[in-house]
Amino acid sequence: MVWQTHIIYALCKPPVCRFGELKKAVLRITNTMLTSTLRDLERLEIIYREQFNEIPPRVEYSITEKGRALLPVFFELAKWSDKYLDKE
Template structure:
């Protein structure tokens, strides 16, 4: 996509109603050491349990994973499903809002494969 194509697609929504860039709140929502990696893993395999995420996100700590999952859940990008069985089972999956990020992650992956050896 060229700069001109981008401007044409974005059109008049380059700024939000309050005059801010619409990218800024998205970046703020996704910032953090582990959030993008958690979302990416859930794009690949969904649902996932806490232990599965911890295993693929080495060397993440339990606290860091718990905090990131809580923030992603608060932002409605993932959902936490707790099953009433013993032993307790909890799974995390993308919400519709989170699934809407799939094309974004695909584009980032393509860019990474092209420019990052």
């Protein structure tokens, strides 16, 4: 669940990201874990994957309306965390 949260958050800043951009935005994630998590989020219709028939191939990811609906939940969790969890 942690990786999904980071990826959804990363996709909210620029509306569209490529794999390499997400890899840079989500620190310490492996290529395998990023690929697996992107597939899971796509299957859940939280993100959209668009593949372009170009050479070299290009794939872009964006957040769906369903994914955007999660943002208020994330922001409330962040506020809760700031208020109740110790900062070490």
